[in-house]
Amino acid sequence: MNETPDQLQQLAGEYVLGTLPAAARQEVEQRLTREPLLRAEVEGWERRLLPLTSLAAPAEPSTGLWLRIAASVQARPATAALRGATVPVPVKRWHRWWDDLRLWRGLTGGAVAASMVLALLLVSRPSAPETAYMVVLAAPQDRGAGWVVQTSMKRQLTLTPLHDTVVPERKALQFWTKAPGWSGPVSLGLVQSNRSLKLALDKLPPVQPDQLFEITLEPVTGSPTGKPTGPVLYIGKAVKVM
């Protein structure tokens, strides 16, 4: 680059201060990967100015934030490991994906993921005695976690989104469950893409280990057949918490 050493220092300083506009910031970030001199200047400024971070008062994160982080990092190694095992989409009939061996194989990873998220959750929130089961619902394609299901001893179920799901027009998200031994999935109703949902499970048998929960894309009024008809967006197995 054609800058004098002074100009390079200024650019690095303003990058670390944060006063560069978006386009200039991006340019510096690209240059950092291939310009050791600029990188050294930036590291120098990071080191010099770091004590200023002590001027910001600490703020208490909301309780769900670590769960979101844990679910996101949990999804990363699984993405690489399962890249060869994609599930065909769209799948037309419910029993095809339900019985799909590749999906089950993927879910083994999902269950491990769920239990590891749980382990981390329990470390951070030791006082959750009412939780009986937990399920992390992940996308079958890339294992990205999308929702968390928690059930309590009092037969209450909570479905919590980890991020927004984009729903196409004239479509809706429908929530289902199927325990081992059931002939098919049972609808738990339609869900809003970015809303938590609380349900009473008093009309169903108690949740069992490995019970499946999933969200499919259905017509706006829900599946016309009473069984899933659209593609599986998120799916996961129940893991016993206590």
Add this chain to the structure above:
Amino acid sequence: MPDSADLFDYDAVLAACAQGDQQALHRLYQHDGRHLLGVALRIVRRRDVAEDVLHDAFVSIWQKAASFDAGRGAGRGWVYSVVRHQALNALRGSEREIAVDGDALDALQEAQADTVAEQFELQASMGRLHDCLAHLDSAKRNSIICAYVDGCSHSEIAERLKAPLGSVKAWLKRGLAALRECMG
């Protein structure tokens, strides 16, 4: 700043993250999460955005831990840099100036200008940086603190200090040069 900052081994935690140890990432979150969220919140000024920033920064730390070279910089500085730049990218990408109305911004700025001045007096723990900042005139010092701590753009500094944009750019330039000379 966490009291046990000196005892917490950031380099070891990052090395463990690079090996896929999620408990290590959780230890980092427990140790620094509150303070990192505070740093992000000062910059982006909205709690929901700050939490998204912290989420993205931790995912980024997890993914980039293997590329962190303990020989180049201390782990603590690296972690704070990741969070700050994540916050700055969120801020610069979102054109905050349009979203906040003028009166609200003025009130926020007055409240924060007082806080900055008071806090600066109290922070003898900033060591050499404190001494070097103290040698700057107040316009240069406030410009640098406004930018670094509150994520102020050139025009926001100009508005806050009631000064022309050209002066602000010159203050930052000379302030940085003086700091570099003072700190080495």
